[in-house]
Amino acid sequence: SQTIHQWPATLVQPVGSPLSLECTVEGTSNPNLYWYRQAAGRGLQLLFYSVGIGQISSEVPQNLSASRPQDRQFILSSKKLLLSDSGFYLCARDRVGGYTFGSGTRLTVV
């Protein structure tokens, strides 16, 4: 199984509050993991990717950070949310022939 678990499904947070989105994966060990964000009606923007425990690469400067404390766990965080952090966040893992995506978290910052 290459299942990806993401939670929560939806989240409404006030500006300035912290954020923690968790993604856990099943299947083969040491997967490449990714966080994407999708603004309303737009394409997917790669935020972070990780090729192993403790290894994080950031694609765009932003208010967010990522961590990979365990092989199958990928966490997206923020200390203080901005309105512009609203969007649909998708976790993905690499597999032969493409990605498997989680079901996503719809974040609304108010």
Added chain:
Amino acid sequence: AQKITQTQPGMFVQEKEAVTLDCTYDTSDPSYGLFWYKQPSSGEMIFLIYQGSYDQQNATEGRYSLNFQKARKSANLVISASQLGDSAMYFCAMREGLASKLTFGTGTRLQVTL
């Protein structure tokens, strides 16, 4: 420069008809892969079809086929016999060389009508 370009923000097709969704790409790497994903209103990303740059034949998966024109750098998705359930956003994506990152286009919203 955009690596993946989808020029059709929205498309309409009648049920049972075929539809082509356009995708052009830009890369200097001789080894790359092209993907199409479907995103229904629920938000999940569903893998549809994959084409490798060295594949000699166009990829097909059921009602989906990829019209790969390497010289033109295009990888259009063809959906045959459209169904109401095909209504969704469709994204073209590319992976270059040894990198595992996927770059996505901005998507095309397909609406299938009766």
